Amino acid sequence: MRSATDTFEVDLEARTGEVWVLPRGELDIDTADEMDHSLSIALASEAERVVIDLRGLDFLDSTGLRSIVSACMGPDGPRIELMPGSRSVQGVFNVSGLAAELSWRPDDGR
DSSP states (O other), X not given: OOOHHHHEEEEEEEETTEEEEEEEEEESTTTHHHHHHHHHHHHHSOOSEEEEEGGGEEEEOHXXXXXXXXXXXXXXXXXXXXXXXXXXXXXXXXXXXXXXXXOBOOOOOO
């Protein structure tokens, strides 16, 4: 049996004027606390922009969605941009009706 730590990791990467939050794996009820912690660290930085790159996610549930949306709707929300993820991850944002409410960065092809 796999544990939550086997299915999810978050890296933070400093790029010019930005901090990138790079979650990989399954962002769900078991891993949302780790994502919240990583977002707190990124938002505590003095970076002009925080980019949450969703391309590494294999799965996103409503708890993971809450984690991301809470950061985006919070006081530091204007600093956050999202890099779109897979069709299934984007589907969670679309079905929730929140996709149009968030700031999306065009995929740069990386």
